[in-house]
Amino acid sequence: MTMADVSGNFAELTLRLTRLGLTAPDLGSAMQPVLDALLSGAGAQVAGYYQWWAQDQVYRVRAESGTRPSTLPLRGLAPGLPLVQALHGSAEPLFIPDVRAHPAARSFAWPGLHAMIAAPVHDREGTLIGALLLLGFTPQPWPAGAPALVRSVTGLIALLAARLDAEERERAAHEHALRALGLCLEARSAETHGHTDRVTRLATQLGQALHLSDADLCALRWGAYLHDIGKLSLPDEILHCPGPLTDEMRGRMRRHVDEGVNLARQLPFLPGEALNVVAAHHERWDGTGYPRGVGGEAIPLTARIFAVCDVFDALTSSRSYKAAWRADEALSFIQAASGTHFDPRVVRALTGVLGRAQA
Structure with a gap:
């Protein structure tokens, strides 16, 4: 795929993501198309979006694309991980060509995993509400165009994630209120x-x-x-x-x-x-x-x-x-x-x- 092809794909992706930001019913379905496109555009083998889940106190996978080897048991990110701590204080994605050599990514040095892109998603207050991870299983560096491609959509991802996170919080508040009403009805x-x-x-x-x-x-x-x-x-x-x-x-x-x-x-x-x-x-x-x-x-x-x-x-x-x-x-x-x-x-x-x- 040439850089012109990639740029055209991401122009289309940006438009699609903007539409999803206005209409998507949930975070998982909204993120899936961008993850699929990032796989081919950035040269990754697995792409995943992890959203903060207050109930379990973990960043839980909400959408994933690609084939994740069984040697990668990555289903959630603990808030204490060095990578998560690094993303808390970063406004930019981290482009890591070798996970074993990067202090924030050494805990991800699983068999077969070589490279990683980790992009933070913050809400308006600057709180880390999610993380986009792209994983590579080949030892070569990320393609030259990968940083620009990831940065081009990270801002839209942040807006989309923040909007849908707020809506999910609202739904959770509704759920708690309805359960409380149900318990009152049960007592009465x-x-x-x-x-x-x-x-x-x-x-x-x-x-x-x-x-x-x-x-x-x-x-x-x-x-x-x-x-x-x-x-x-x-x-x-x-x-x-x-x-x-x-x-x-x-x-x-x-x-x-x-x-x-x-x-x-x-x-x-x-x-x-x-x-x-x-x-x-x-x-x-x-x-x-x-x-x-x-x-x-x-x-x-x-x-x-x-x-x-x-x-x-x-x-x-x-x-x-x-x-x-x-x-x-x-x-x-x-x-x-x-x-x-x-x-x-x-x-x-x-x-x-x-x-x-x-x-």
Whole structure:
């Protein structure tokens, strides 16, 4: 590839990255095209972007391109690494032709790794929020044009990463707030302690088994936190009724779904798929559920997933009116209701998830 070819590719890449900066839904999908292009333009064999992950206190890989040998166990960067410390105080990328000879890169002297480009990504306050790493497995120096190419996109990467990092922080704040609301609802409804977290965790595992996108998994979690928000409007004599509900009380109970949807709609950041969980988790596969009486695949998949998890957790939890069932008893009940109450595909996936958990 000539330098003219490389310059043309990066002019196109700059335009593409600018568009991604305005439209990309997440950091990983935004970074992937730039990493792919950097591999060919800079002569690297592996390119990776590492973003600060406060929960784990590590710079975690968010996107990667190329083939990483098994001798390179690089999945995250600890903040105490000399390379990370060097990037903290650097406004420019580090171009390292020999990792064994550079004081900041000696800890990366793994078999086969010779050269490295490490570019810092800072936010507006100068905090290191990410690092772009290009790795080379040949002993020759980086190509002459590599520094200019990396510098040409690092600024755009920084802007993109800062924007998406801020959005991810906002989503995390929303998630924490919704979980707190779910825990309040759990306490008010006299649910077994831990119900919200258990059912959300199981729904997430089931959603992953069914290959939901990251956006749908997020919506599934948020809908799980809010699934019973409509019960805020129920009087205590219905919510805490010790015996069977009368027909009138049962009708009032069922209205909590529509009331929940109306309340959840007041949260402007809540995605429609999360509202679907609130609106349809009491629908049944055979169309005999409520509040709409829809059935089959007309019920949103996120709601079908959550419905199975909600019933499983209710059965395996002790309540004032019943003892907790064993997990195998609850699963047998759900399997028996496959095709009537529950989506058969979701039941099969739940069986697999629970089987792996017990293995």
